[in-house]
Amino acid sequence: MPELIKLSKSCIGKEEKFAVARVLDAGYLGMGQEVMFFEKELEAFFSNNVHVACVNTGTSALHLALQACDIGAGDEVVIPSITYIASFQATSATGAKPIACDIDPKTGCLSLKALRNKITKNTKAIMYVHYASGVGERDSIFAFAKEFNLRVIEDAAHSFGGRYKGKRIGEDADIACFSFDGIKNITCGEGGGVVSSDQKLIDKIRDLRLLGVQKDTEKRYSGQRSWDFDVEEQGWRYHMSNINAAIGREQLKKFDDFSDKRRSLAKLYVEQLKGLPIKTLDLNFDEIVPHIFPILITDQKREFLKEFLYQHDVETGIHYKPNHLLTKYKGIDCPNAEIFGECLLSLPLHVELKAEDVVRVTSLIKKYLEKA
Ligand SMILES: Cc1ncc(COP(=O)(O)O)c(C=O)c1O
Structure with missing residues (x-):
């Protein structure tokens, strides 16, 4: 029996365990110096052009980024x-209304054309999602946001470590949010980070992640905590723990190896799938670091292929069902997103996947297409 090829997987070694x-x-498990060191190491990773605040998940990074931009009840945030x-729930958690927007089917990222029709007097921000680690029409979207005086919160959960025009994703962001959950480009077990060059905004997030207690971060980084403090705003218990930061610090050291591996596997998929009636996304694997590898398969074949692969011990996924089809976020149609959502199938991608596994997966796809 061949071994199950998993869709995604945490890659943890003895270094993380140590x-x-x-x-x-050391006996200090909560937020302390490990988190401080991890933030400093992340800042260096981004060439010290930004400040970083670490939190407990990517979802809370998005929630706090929005709150720190004073986005709340009565405001609208446009999201692909x-x-x-998580992108939608983090937005509605602030009291703001997430406005679902259509995508560019070549990239899965927000469509500028569709975005133009979603702007109202209540629009405060765009949440720009780096779908499958891609950048899509980022430049045009940023120019558009500037013209309409909108904040751009980048949901870069998929794209940690990737580059765009030579700069790391996040390095020139208004605000970028990353996820360090178990299967991301690097993991903390669970974790997230907000990255911005705006020191005031990051300071505010550092208070908000500790229930709004002012300047508690500095105290905790020196092994103390605040007893006499003030709180001016609703805060949350979203800080990162030393345990999670310690895992993240070891993962960051392995990032170059991880990214080489992810890139070469994605390139191999593209090579192996060439000439088949299957679409892959328009992505530059010399710059981005792929978190997932979605393909698009038309004519209602997706479910059958998914089942066929599963019967042959290959796990696949669907990233994602369009959010505007969910009861809570029902809204205006996004026709491209609907077709995209029906055709999507994510193939296995993780650091422990082998080239032979990619060949096995793509051979099975070829076999299926010959039969179908
Ligand atoms: C696009 C996107 N945004 C946000 C998140 C939320 O990150 P987390 O799971 O760390 O809360 C994820 C996680 O998978 C994601 O894929």
Whole structure:
């Protein structure tokens, strides 16, 4: 029996286990110096052009980024319908209304043309999702946001470590949010980060992640905590723990190896799938670091192919069902997103996947297409 090829997987070694043991032995498990070091190391990773605040998930990074931009009840945030539900839920958690917008089917990212029709007097921000680690029409969307005086919060959960025009994603952002959950480009177990060159905004997020307690971060980084403090705003218990930061620090050291591996597997998929009646996305694998590998298969074949692969021990996924089709976020049609959502199938991609696995998956796809 061939071994199951998993869709995604955490890649953890003895270094992460030792790092966690070190934190457990030190006996300070909550937010302290490990988080401070991880933030500093991340800032260096982004060439020290930005400040970083680490939190407990990518979802809370988005929530706090929006809140720190004073986005709340009565405001609208435009979001591509093809994204993880986290982008929508983080927005509605602020009291603002997420407005689902159509996508560019070549990239799965927000369509500028569709965005133009979604702007109202209440629009405050665009949540720009780096679908499958891609950048889509980022430049045009940023120019549009500037023209209409809108904030851009980049949901870069998929694209940690990738580059665009030579700069790391996040380096020249208004605000970029990353996820370090178990299967992302690097993991903390669970975790997230907000990246911005705006020091005031990051300081505000540092207070908001600790229930709004002012300047508690500095205290915790020196092994103390605040007893006499003030709170001016609703905050949340969203900070990162030393345990999670210790895992993230070890993963960051392995990032170059991880990214080489992800890129070469994605390139191999593209090569192996050439000439088949299957679409892949328009992505530059020399710059981006792919988190997922979606393909598009038409004529209602997706479900059959998914089942065929599963019967042959290959796990696949669907990233994502369009959010405007969910009861909570029902809205105006996004026709491209609907077709895209019906054709999507994510093939296995993770650091422990082997080239032979990619060949096995693509051979099975070829076999299926010959039969179908
Ligand atoms: C596009 C997108 N946004 C946000 C998130 C939320 O990140 P987290 O799972 O760390 O909360 C994810 C996680 O998968 C994601 O894929």
